[in-house]
Amino acid sequence: MKVFGFYKSKKYLQRVMFSIMASMVVVLVASSISNTYILEKSVKSIQEESNLKVLSQIQYNLSYMNDIITRLSNFVYRDHFLIPLMFNDDLPKMDLIRGHRQMSNIMESSSFLHSMVIYNKSQSKLYGTSSSLLLDGGETDQRIRSLLLDAKNPQPTNRLIPMSLGQQEGRIDTFAFIVTDSLKPFTSTQSAIILFIKSDWVFESLKKMNVASDRDQGEIYIQTQDGTLLSSDPQATFVSDQAQTQVKKLVEAHKAEETRSSGFFIGQLSGEKEMVTFMDDGLGAWTILYIQSYDKLMGAVNHTRNQSLLISGLFLLLAIGLSVGLSYKLYNPIENMLKRIRPHLPDGKQDGNGAGDELLLMSDNYMKLSEQLSEISSEQIVSKYYIRRFLSDSQLFSDHDMQHLIEKHHLNISVKDHLLVCVLKIDQFSAFGSNMAGASNKLYNFAIINIAQEIMGSHYPCEAVEIRGDHVVLILSPNATDSGSRFEQAVPKLQEIQETIERFYSISLSCGISDVISNYSFLSTAYTQALRFSQYMIVKGHKAIISSEDIKGNLSSKQVSLPDATEKKLAEALKKGQLTNAGNELEKAFSLIAGFQYDDMIRAVSNLAWVIKNAASEINENRVVNFSVDLDYIHQITQEKETLEEMYLSLLSLCAKICEGQRPANMERNEMMLETVKELIEQKFSDINLSQQSIAMSVKLSSAYIGKLFKENYKLSITEYINEVRLTHAQVLLEQNNYTITEIMDKCGYANQSYFFRLFKGKVGSTPKEYRMKKSIS
Missing domain, CATH: 3.30.450 (Beta-Lactamase)
Known part of the structure; x- marks a missing residue:
């Protein structure tokens, strides 16, 4: 009872024990359910893959059947004995006899045909091979007309149409295949040949796959x-x-x-x-x-689920015992802390069992401290808000309102003198943002703002604010020592900010500096200008500090696109596999692009990407085997790369892959061709007429070209290789002792005995008779 009373009086201890027990229950149950779910999902995935393989084989079988029937139908439709039956208005008796005889021949040569019917639209008559069509009093004729010649229900041509020619309604005993002189749906206004395919032949694939699956x-x-x-x-x-x-x-x-x-x-x-x-x-x-x-397929999964739940139940019993001991051990530090603070508590809270649990006093103290530490100056928040508004919409404020807000919130923005706006932009921001959590990004931005304001504030009165997370804006006011408001120390201070941020946080910053503005009402114009200047980091590179003077040529540039000749030469070089020429043209293009305005730069690089992609696509269309180049990635280059140099290197790398990728295709074609030559020699070595010229005719190439290619790859001529193969087979036949020398010569493609003896002795070192004798003795 004392033990029970002890646990009952400790509310926090109860919560700890319940939490541990509940956690174990949740973990065990979730583990069991998730394992079962994963198993079920895996079984479904494997079953789907298996089923699709089965259906792919059936699909192939049906396509193969359709191909066979299509070939037969094309042959039948062009048969000159059957044409009169289809198109003659007045059919001579001999044409009818020849047509029926030809249909019988076709039926005998095609085991899968059930019957065959020819429809003559001029006579509106059916000519067929089946006895039912001729002898059942017109029932089969009427059935075919109602199913296939209904003008209200035209039938597709060159496709299998399930139907029944028998008397049982709904039973499929054949498939009709209609052949006409057009691809339009078939009606009684067209002459046609109708092939009736045996249903058993079509279903044979299904029967086999049912057994296999x-x-x-x-x-x-x-x-x-x-x-x-x-x-x-x-x-x-x-x-x-x-x-x-x-x-x-x-x-x-x-x-x-x-x-x-x-x-x-x-x-x-x-x-x-x-x-x-x-x-x-x-x-x-x-x-x-x-x-x-579904139940049959998932039977094993259900059995596994039941076993998993049973095992989880056993572990739960063990978990209850462990949770009691573990909870008390975890509670010991709390108990010791309460022993220390109880003497200092009011009399009513000495036992720690008031409305709350044992941690109530500590949590109260913590909340008081937290409230003190979390007090944030609302004035500072409002100040940052108005600075952002000035930068984005300064034209919307009247001079009086803007001056009033600056003075009211004590902003370090001069209301009398000139101002300068600087934009500090994080290089490679997309990679930087993807590697940092949201809280980390805020900490880095906070550090950049403080460091920038501290360094720049040592010389100029300034305000700093973060915008959109990827850049910080500094608004500089002149100090008393500046002459003419030229802000001569702005660039050195910006360089110091860059070096400090990179040293402590390994973050690279690019800077855009606006022109000096006459008063605060032009802040949004200056901010837009500085932000646009910072984009020219694409030319100047990371950690650049860019003012209007640095990009004067770009801003005044009238050229908006590359010459057509440059793009054409680049495409031609890629198609010819000339990497050096392609690289030179690409370098020329980027040299020109570097002088464009920013938007024209991006557009020109995108156009180059299209030129390279189109050239690669044309190369692929003319290749036996496509080379593995990710052409879709090419359009991501302008988004992923920030500088022209990076874009140039990426495009150059793609050009190299395209040029290098063309070489293996040529090599592969040569290897395939040479292997074909060797296979021909192995198969036809016994042919006396086998020669380099006959082989060249077989592979549709010139004799000189095939001979040169064979010699370069195998270091011997085609004739030498033919003799090598023939003499090797002659050695084998001589060792068997079953054939005469003359028979062996004939089997190996030699007609001249002296020529054969000379070649054999040159290869083996002895005549065929001597070779046979030595082998017999050994």
Whole structure:
């Protein structure tokens, strides 16, 4: 009871114990849930990848089938025996007989054809090969006309159209493939050849992939444009009208959301949670679907989740015991502190168990101290606000109001003399900002403002304020020693500020200095001017101090773009792979750009980037293998790089990659060509007529060029290589002792015995007979 009373009287101790217990519970439960979630997500990802591979193979199979049918249809449509059946108004009997015979021949040569029909629009008649078309009293004829020749429902050409020629409604027993002389939808106003493809041939791929992808885990369907689901299994789950409607809505919604031709989602179908993977067939007609039971796929995940929760429960029991001991150990310093301060507390607070917990007195003292330390001068905040307003909108203030505000807030801005505005801008600000947290940025800006104001204030009355986080503005007033308000010590003081900031914080600053203004009403104009001057750091480099005198040539420049000849020569040099010429043209371009005004500089560099990108794109179009150059990065150069020198080096590096990237493509083409030559020699070495000229004709190149290229790469001629291959095979045949010398010569492509003996002795050192004898003895 004493132990229980002790813990009950210590409110802070109770909170510590509860916090530790709650933390352990949260951590364990969160760990269990997150592990299960990660596992489930991983299973989904792996399953999606696996399903898409299966669908990709089916897509390939369907594309291959369509290609076969298209080739056959093109052949059939041009058959001169079938043309009379399609187009003659009055068909002679012999043409009819020849046409039927030709259709029978085509049917016999194509095992996947179910039947074949020719529609003559002039006669409005169907000529077919199937017995049902000829002998069923016109039922098949009428069925084809109602399904394919309906003027209100034109059918697409050169595509598989699922239909039924049998008597069972809704059962797909064939696919129609309509061939006409145009790509327009087919109606009865056009003559056509209609190939009927066996449905089993189309579904054979689905059957095989169903077996390969584990039939217990899912079913594969083909979805037509109207939402009908076709399957190789007549007992498939989702072939009812309601199920097909649900699948169609879900797939269309997901396609619209993802804007992709393939995808993966989970939805409710026929009251069950299903995992659906879809992919277009590549021809724009069908969608291939793989539907799997979500519960079956996630069975292992659910089992793992249950085990994880059980283990977490066991650990929770252990955590409760640990939390009690750990809490008391953590509470010891608080208990010792309370023992020290209790004698100094009022009588009513000696036990520390008032309305609050044991830390109430310490927190009260802390709050009092915090209030004292956090008092900020509202006058200073208002002063900075008005300085920013003067810099951005000084024209909106009347002279009287502006002078009144300056005097009221005791700003170090002269109301009688000339003024000077300086902008201190942080170099590489984007990189600086990305490496610093928000609080760190504020501390650095605070340090820059104080150091700048202290250094500059030692000589000139000044005000400093930070604007937009990337630059600090100094407003200088003349001191009593300045003659003519020329601010002669402003530049040395700015250099001192730069060196101090860089020494302590490794931050580089560029400076823009406005022209001297006559009074405070022109502050916003001077600020805009100084900020614009600071942009010319792009030419002067980091840590530059820039005034109007330094960029007089840029400000007066009338040139706004590079000469067309320079850009044209750069593009030509890149296409020819001439890095030296490209570098020279790029250097000339940047020399000209350095004299432009700032906006024209940025525009000119962007134009150069487009020239390089367009040249690289043209090079890629004419290459067998594309070189790996990130062409999208080229447009980021003007944003990421701050100086012309950095932009020049980046573009030069890209030019080097483009020029260097062209060499491996030529080498690769040569290697492919030489490998082809060697393969031809290995295959045809027994041909007596094999020679350098015949090989050159085979690869469509000149004999001299292929011979020179082969010699340069392998250090021997094509003829020497042919003899090397032939003599090597002759050695093998001589060792077998199954052929005569004459037979071996014939198999190795030699017709002249003395020539063969001379070459063989030159290679081996003995005649073929001697070589065979030595091998037999050994």
